Amino acid sequence: MKNALAMIVEVTSDPYGYVARLKESKNKKVIGCFPMHIPDEIVHAAGLIPVVIWRSNEPVTWGHAHVPPYDCGIVRSFVDDAVKQKLRFMDGMVFSVRQCLLVKECPMIIERHAKPEYLKILYLPPIYPGKATRDFLLEDLGSFKKSLEEFTGCRITDESLRNSIEIYNKNRSLLKKIYQIRRERPEILRASEVMRIVWSSMLMPKEDHNELLTQLIGELEGKSIETKREKARVIPVGCLCMTPQLDILDMIEDLGMIIPDDDLYVGSRYFANKVKPEGNPMEALADRYLTKTPVYPDMGVWDVHWGDGVIEKVKENNAKGVISFVVRYCPPHICYYPDFKNRMVEREVPEIMIEIEHEITSLEGVKTRLQSFAETIGGV
Amino acid sequence: METQYKLNRLKTTAEIRPFVDRHWEELRTAKERGEKVGWASGPTFIFPYAMGMKCHFMAGYAAYCGGIGAADEILKVAEMAGDLPDSCSYHRLHMGMGEAVKRGIPINPQAILPFPDLMIGGRFCPEMSYYAEGLFRRFGVPVLPIELPMVFKREDLKRIRQYFLGQVRETVIPTLEEVCGKPFDYDRMSEILRVLKKAAILRNQCWEFFKLKPSPWTLWDYGVSIAPVFYLMGKPESVTYYEKLLKELQERKEKGIPAIAPNGENYRIYWDGWLPWAFLGKFMRKFTPHGAVCLCGRYPWEFFPHPELIDPENPVESWADLYFGEESHLGWNASPEGTVEVISELIEDYSLDGMVMFSSKTCRVWNISQLEVMDILAKRYGIPGVVIEGDMIDPAMISDSQIDTRLQALFETIDGIRKR
Numbered sequence: 001m002k003n004a005l006a007m008i009v010e011v012t013s014d015p016y017g018y019v020a021r022l023k024e025s026k027n028k029k030v031i032g033c034f035p036m037h038i039p040d041e042i043v044h045a046a047g048l049i050p051v052v053i054w055r056s057n058e059p060v061t062w063g064h065a066h067v068p069p070y071d072c073g074i075v076r077s078f079v080d081d082a083v084k085q086k087l088r089f090m091d092g093m094v095f096s097v098r099q100c101l102l103v104k105e106c107p108m109i110i111e112r113h114a115k116p117e118y119l120k121i122l123y124l125p126p127i128y129p130g131k132a133t134r135d136f137l138l139e140d141l142g143s144f145k146k147s148l149e150e151f152t153g154c155r156i157t158d159e160s161l162r163n164s165i166e167i168y169n170k171n172r173s174l175l176k177k178i179y180q181i182r183r184e185r186p187e188i189l190r191a192s193e194v195m196r197i198v199w200s201s202m203l204m205p206k207e208d209h210n211e212l213l214t215q216l217i218g219e220l221e222g223k224s225i226e227t228k229r230e231k232a233r234v235i236p237v238g239c240l241c242m243t244p245q246l247d248i249l250d251m252i253e254d255l256g257m258i259i260p261d262d263d264l265y266v267g268s269r270y271f272a273n274k275v276k277p278e279g280n281p282m283e284a285l286a287d288r289y290l291t292k293t294p295v296y297p298d299m300g301v302w303d304v305h306w307g308d309g310v311i312e313k314v315k316e317n318n319a320k321g322v323i324s325f326v327v328r329y330c331p332p333h334i335c336y337y338p339d340f341k342n343r344m345v346e347r348e349v350p351e352i353m354i355e356i357e358h359e360i361t362s363l364e365g366v367k368t369r370l371q372s373f374a375e376t377i378g379g380v
Numbered sequence: 381m382e383t384q385y386k387l388n389r390l391k392t393t394a395e396i397r398p399f400v401d402r403h404w405e406e407l408r409t410a411k412e413r414g415e416k417v418g419w420a421s422g423p424t425f426i427f428p429y430a431m432g433m434k435c436h437f438m439a440g441y442a443a444y445c446g447g448i449g450a451a452d453e454i455l456k457v458a459e460m461a462g463d464l465p466d467s468c469s470y471h472r473l474h475m476g477m478g479e480a481v482k483r484g485i486p487i488n489p490q491a492i493l494p495f496p497d498l499m500i501g502g503r504f505c506p507e508m509s510y511y512a513e514g515l516f517r518r519f520g521v522p523v524l525p526i527e528l529p530m531v532f533k534r535e536d537l538k539r540i541r542q543y544f545l546g547q548v549r550e551t552v553i554p555t556l557e558e559v560c561g562k563p564f565d566y567d568r569m570s571e572i573l574r575v576l577k578k579a580a581i582l583r584n585q586c587w588e589f590f591k592l593k594p595s596p597w598t599l600w601d602y603g604v605s606i607a608p609v610f611y612l613m614g615k616p617e618s619v620t621y622y623e624k625l626l627k628e629l630q631e632r633k634e635k636g637i638p639a640i641a642p643n644g645e646n647y648r649i650y651w652d653g654w655l656p657w658a659f660l661g662k663f664m665r666k667f668t669p670h671g672a673v674c675l676c677g678r679y680p681w682e683f684f685p686h687p688e689l690i691d692p693e694n695p696v697e698s699w700a701d702l703y704f705g706e707e708s709h710l711g712w713n714a715s716p717e718g719t720v721e722v723i724s725e726l727i728e729d730y731s732l733d734g735m736v737m738f739s740s741k742t743c744r745v746w747n748i749s750q751l752e753v754m755d756i757l758a759k760r761y762g763i764p765g766v767v768i769e770g771d772m773i774d775p776a777m778i779s780d781s782q783i784d785t786r787l788q789a790l791f792e793t794i795d796g797i798r799k800r
Binding site: 065066067068070071097098099100101102104105107108109112121123125126128129130131132133135136139297298300301302303305326328329331332334335336337338339341342 | 516749
């Protein structure tokens with residue numbers, strides 16, 4: 001039997017090839033869901049394969065004709081992939097156009113240059129007070145469900161939704177278990193491997209991923225790790241809808257720091273909060289969406305401070321500092337960042353910002369900053 | 381000999397500045413008179429106006445700071461306080477003003493506003509929400525958020541209108557009643573709409589003069605004339621202003637006085653996106669020597685394109701209809717598909733030769749699918765377009781040489797098309 005981690009590395013090293021092969025082998029249609037908030041349990045319950053849209057590891061070329069250089073990395077990269085027809089294995093795509101300004105670029109470009117069989121626009125609202133917001137959200141989710149039923153010609157029953165919710169919740173539990181193992185023995189996995197584990201969950205059918213995670217947990221529990229010396233623990237935060245460069249995660253560890261936990265989208269945020277298994281499943285999905293923590297700066301939550309949740313995580317992990325990954329041109333993050341930074345300063349939590357761009361021009365500057373941060377917190 | 385083009389300025393627009401100064405003066409001194417102060421983003425300021433509050437709105441303040449030359453120094457304060465230069469310049473401007481007050485950093489006193497009793501954070505652009513939340517976190521400003529979705533598909537208008545109305549009834553009106561300690565003044569809102577209807581109908585009659593060749597006025601004149609429908613909303617002076625403006629345009633038409641001397645414009649240009657408030661003079665100086673004039677724009681036109689539909693007897697519903705109604709729908713016009721519809725009509729009706737797509741580097745709400753929109757329209761109508769990158773108020777984002785080069789390219793392309 002193949003090592004579980006090797007499988008995960010294979011999936012995430014060529015997501016295009018993997019998903020295209022998956023479609024053939026499962027004989028099912030693939031629906032690309034733009035990060036971050038689309039409840040893909042509904043897509044799963046429709047008998048389709050939901051995958052979370054990713055950015056490529058190539059520089060943007062053709063995409064420049066369609067979006068300005070001051071759009072964020074994932075939008076530019078996704079558009080670039082789409083206009084190069086690299087995403088033709090996706091039978092459908094879903095965009096939640098209210099989550100940020102830049103995702104709004106996508107629908108018209110996709111309709112004109114790479115239109116899939118199914119294209120859905122959602123208006124998932126911010127978490128604002130009042131019944132009107134919840135009612136609108138439920139209506140939006142209802143229209144999503146209906147459109148998928150029309151696309152497949154099959155009704156999505158409450159039973160099938162509950163089944164999907166159960167499978168997804170199990171996946172969340174298994175990912176949480178892996179995070180627990182890492183917290184106890186941080187050197188058991190590289191941070192880049194942990195990111196690949198979560199990323200593979202976004203790409204693989206959850207049933208298959210659950211089996212793989214169960215195998216991985218078994219392998220990790222049987223593995224012994226020799227800790228040579230105590231390293232400074234740091235918590236990476238941010239990268240709200242895309243992966244940072246895996247090289248940067250490796251660099252943090254190579255510089256003598258260690259990552260026991262994170263507050264990243266392709267990380268702990270992805271599996272935070274389960275969906276209630278009982279009651280009306282659509283309402284349960286809406287309730288998960290409306291949960292204010294972990295704070296997403298795009299979700300209109302102003303009365304809970306994002307920094308407080310991160311400080312809690314720092315304490316739980318006995319960490320010495322926070323590394324903010326701020327994606328260049330990510331409006332929700334760059335607008336929130338000064339307040340986040342202030343909270344870290346107020347609570348005397350050492351923090352450093354690393355700006356993440358899709359195309360990295362030089363890792364040397366990043367290395368210098370991280371090195372000095374490591375020295376500041378006593379990691380070297 | 382080459383024609384020396386010159387701008388013929390309108391007399392009426394010179395009256396705008398005192399209106400604008402008075403609005404902000406009244407806002408600055410409101411608390412001294414015991415009046416309540418509101419701040420607003422998106423088209424939500426009518427609700428505080430109806431309650432007799434003095435009310436700021438996000439873009440208006442930025443335009444004002446740009447106009448009085450205060451934007452640059454305030455943006456620098458924001459950066460000093462930690463704001464990142466890629467964030468929305470309107471966001472940075474408000475944070476900079478707040479930080480200057482909090483830290484006692486001297487800035488132009490005309491740009492200092494009192495913190496509000498309530499901020500209605502209309503979230504038309506998601507960044508409006510980040511800005512309202514930032515005001516709460518940094519300065520403790522009480523925030524009432526309201527979602528105002530941009531509508532991507534026409535069939536979604538109806539349910540989004542219902543959502544808007546639901547929020548107004550459920551949170552906006554009760555919160556204003558609580559803050560002001562009195563019932564919501566529906567009668568005052570109706571009165572505001574009665575006056576607005578008259579003013580906006582006159583404003584649209586003025587807009588029709590852009591159809592004339594040569595045009596008697598420019599988009600910049602129209603842009604600065606936005607003040608009466610916002611700052612003087614519901615006040616009789618707004619009607620008087622547009623009556624005067626209409627009369628002057630009529631006179632120009634009769635006497636054959638063009639906006640561009642000596643003989644009118646050589647290029648009739650569509651302008652997309654924000655007006656560059658702090659750089660209007662700069663752009664005029666770039667366009668005029670070529671005999672070019674911007675005549676139509678989506679942004680200043682979007683407000684009240686169908687004032688005849690305003691129904692003062694049903695004020696709240698009528699306000700919802702302006703933005704999410706079947707016939708008048710700012711929420712749809714701002715979407716990529718809606719944008720194509722709006723600009724197509726303008727190109728067809730106003731004999732336009734080219735398009736300038738102003739792409740703001742920090743406020744991207746009007747940039748959405750701009751390159752696609754330009755491509756669709758260029759293919760459909762055979763008129764060229766260029767993108768000019770910049771910002772509404774941040775001088776660090778404006779490049780003279782880029783403006784010159786791209787305008788030159790646009791005019792040469794138009795010339796090439798004419799020679800075919």
